[in-house]
Amino acid sequence: MVIEYVGQVIRQVRREQRYKEEGIGSSYLFRVDQDTIIDATKCGNLARFINHSCNPNCYAKIITVESQKKIVIYSRQPISINEEITYDYKFPIEETKIPCLCEANGCRGSLN
Ligand SMILES: [Zn+2]
Numbered sequence: 001m002v003i004e005y006v007g008q009v010i011r012q013v014r015r016e017q018r019y020k021e022e023g024i025g026s027s028y029l030f031r032v033d034q035d036t037i038i039d040a041t042k043c044g045n046l047a048r049f050i051n052h053s054c055n056p057n058c059y060a061k062i063i064t065v066e067s068q069k070k071i072v073i074y075s076r077q078p079i080s081i082n083e084e085i086t087y088d089y090k091f092p093i094e095e096t097k098i099p100c101l102c103e104a105n106g107c108r109g110s111l112n
Helices: 014-022
Strands: 002-007 008-010 031-032 036-039 058-063 070-075
Touching: 031 058, 031 070
Parallel strands: none
Antiparallel strands: 002 070, 008 036, 031 036, 058 070
């Protein structure tokens, strides 16, 4: 285990739209399931700064602790000092593509 992705547990997606309207450019929303999102925009920890990679050294997993769903980042392999920690965001496929800049071997070219 590397770190838990913590934030405010919210039950709707409208928040992303609200942040856009308020001029908050980057929001840190992590979908847990159909109707639950963890929002680390205003309260979160270092996990929210972990970048995406198409060939990452970590992965995110949803686990349940005392009936509460948590997002936990686990390592896939040994990680060296100063090596960047990354995981695959696994965004849903959409028509409007978000370009991927990860530069990893086998980069898919987009985040979604
Ligand atoms: Zn990539």
